[in-house]
Amino acid sequence: MLSALLATGQMYIPIPLFTAMKAEWDVGSGAMTWIISAFAFGYAGGFVLFGPLSDRYGHRRVLVTGMIVAAVVTLLTGLAFAAPVAIALRVAQGLVVGSVPPAIMAYVATRVEPAHRAVVTMSVATSFLAATVIAQIVSQTVVDAFPWRTVFLGSAVLFAVLAAVLRSVMLDDAPAGRDKPLRHSYAAIPAVLRIGALLPMLVAGALSMAVMVGIYTGIEITGLVEGSGELLTLRAGALPVMLALPLLAIPLARLSKPGQMMLGVTVAALAMVAATFEGSHLAVLTVLLAVLVGGLGVIAPAVLQTAGELGGEARAAASSVAMFSFYVGATVGPIVAAAAAPHGFPVLAWTLAGLLIVAFAFTVVGLRMSRSVATA
Template sequence: MPATRPKILDRAPLSITFFVVLALVVLSQLYGALVLGPASALDLGADPGTSELVQSLFGVAYAIGFLVWGPAVDRYGATRCFLIGLTVLLAATVFVACAPSMSWLLGGRIVQGAAAASFAPSVFAYFGARLPTAVRLIAVTVLTSSFLAAAVLAQVLAQLVVLAGSWRWFFILSAITLTLGLVLAMRGLRPTPGSAETGQNATRILAGLLGRLRIVLLLIATLAILGPFIALYAALGHTGHYPDSELLMLRLSALPALIWAGAASPWLTRIRPSTRMITAFTGAALASTLLVITGHSVLGAGFGMLLLATCVSVLAPATIQTLTGMSPEHYGSVTALYTFALFLGASLAALPIPVLATLAQVSTTGLVQVTALIAIPIFLLALTFTIFGSRTPQQPQ
C-alpha cells in the first residue's frame, strides 16, 4: 500500500506556528476595534456613540457563533469547518475594508464575528485529532496565549495604522494575511472525521453539558477572564490623559506576560488546572487592587496591567483544560461553550466605559481606577465559582 503523501503542515511545530499566526489575525478583528471604532466613526461621519458598536457587535456575533460552530465541528470535522469559516471571514473582511457607511460597516462586522467563531473550535478539535496528548497540551496553551497576545498587538497595530493613514488599511492587511492563510490551509491540512450522530444531537449535547453544575460554575467564572482585562484597556484609551507614545507603551506593557505564558507552558501544564485557576483569579484581584492604588501614573498602570495579563494568561488555558477534561467526548461542544463565555465577557466589557468615563471626571486618570475597583469583586466572585466548581461532585447524566 503506498505511503500517504506528507502535507505541508503535518509537522507539529509548523502546524502550531501556522495556527498561532492566524489566531493573531483572527482575534485582532475583535480587539483592533477598540482603536478603530472611533476612527471609522469619524471618517464615515457617524455618531461617535456608534464607535463602541464596531467592537461589541462583532464580539456578540463572535460569541454566539461558537454555539453553532462547536456542534458543527463535532459533526462535519474540524478541517471542513475551518476552511468554510476562514473563507467567509476573508470575504467579510474585504467588505468591511470597503464599507461606504457606518451601517454597512456594522453589518459586515456582524458577519465577520460569526465567521471568526469557527476558528477556535476547529483548531482545538484539529489539535485533539492530530497531535499527541503531551504536545496537544502545550499547543493549546500556546494558542490560547496568542488569543490574549492579540488583545495587545491588535491595539498597537490599529493605533499605528490610524496614525499613519486610514483605518481601512487595518482590514486590508488582515485580508491579505487571511488569503495567504487560506491557501496554505487548503494545501497543508489533513481532513478530520466528524460524527453525524453527534451533530444530530447537538442541542441535546449542549443542554446536557449545561445541566452539569461544575461546568456551569466554571463557565460563569470564564466570563471574568477577559472581561475586566478588556475593560481596563478600553478605559486607558478613554481617559484622554496619555499622549500617543505613552498609550502605545501602556498597550504593550502586558505583552511580556503573554509571551511568558507560552514559553512557560511545559512547566505550567504540570500544575493541576484548577489550582492554576484559583491562584490566577486571586492574583487578578490583587493586580486590580494595585491598579486602584497606583493607576494614576503611567508606571503604576503599566505594572498593574503586566500583573493582570500574567494572571489572565494562566487562566485561559487552565480553564479550557479543566472544562474539556470534564467531557472529552464532546470536545467541540465544550470548547464552544467555553469560547462563548470567554468572548461574551470580552465583547460586553467595553460598553459601560463611556458611562464610567462620565462618572469618573473627578480626575483625568480616575476612569482606570474606577474600572479596576469594579474588577476586584468580579474576580473574587469568579474565584468563588471556581472553588465550588472544582469541588462540587459531578452531576449524574
C-alpha cells in the same frame, strides 16, 4: 497560532481606530464601544453554531471554509460607509470568524499527542490572549500611516492567505457522526451545559474576559494615556508576559485546573486593585497591566482544557461552549467600560477588580463541585 491570533484580533483592531472612525462617521464613544461588542456578540454565537459542525464535517474543512468566508466579510466591514452598517457587519464578521477557534482547539485535542497537548493548548490559547495587545499594536501602527480602513482590508488578505496555508499543512479530516441527523451534533451543547462542575468555571472565564476587554477599552475612553507613543508602550508592555505564558504550562500543570484559575484570578485582581492607586503613572500602569494580562492568561487555557476533558467525544462542542462564555464576557466588557470610564480611571479599575473578585468566588464553587464529583 497565527490563525487564532488573526481571528481574535478582529475584536480589538477597532480600539486604536476609534478617533478616526468617530471623525469620519460623526458619532460618539457609545457607538464605538458597540463596534467591539457587536463583534463579540457574533463571535460568541459563531462558537455555538460552528463548533458542533466541525465535529461532524471535519475540523480542517470547517476551519478553512470559515477563514475564506471571513476574508470576504472582513473586506466588506472595511468598506462600511456608516456606523450602523459597520455594527451590523461586525456582528456578521464575528459570527463567521467564530468558526475558527473551536475547530482549532478540537484539532489540537485530537491530533496532538497527550504529552505535548498542554503546551500546545497553552500556546494557542496565548495566541487568543495575545491578540488583545498585538492586534491593537498593529492597528495603531497602520492607522498612524494609512487610512483606518487599511486595517480591515489587510486583515481580509491575511485571512485568505492563511486559509491556503492551513489547507496545505493540516491533516485530512476523519469526522465521525455524519450518518446521524444534524440535530445530533447540536445535542452535545445541552449535554455540556449539564456538567455542573464546569458552569461556575465558565462564569469565571466570562468575567475575566470582560475585564480584559474592559480595561483596554476604558483606557481609550478615559483618555488616561495621550499620544500614540505612550499608548504603544502601554499595549506592548504585556507582550513579554504573553510570550512567557506557554513556558509556564509545565509548572502550572502541577496545580489542578481550578487551582490554576484561582491563582490567575488572584494575580489579576491584585494588579487591578493596585492600578486604582497608581494608574496615573505610565510606567507603573504598564507593569500592572502586564501582570493583569499574565493572571488572566492562566485562566483561559485552564477553562478550555477542563471543557475539552469533560466534553469527551464532543470536544469541539465543549470548546465552543467555553469560548462562547468568554466572549459573552467580552461583549459585556466594553459596556462596563463605557459606564464606568466617564467617572474616571479609579472607578473603572475598582469596577473591574470587583468583577475579578466575583470570578474568584465562582472558581471556588467550581472547585468544590469538582471535588464532590471526584469523591462521589
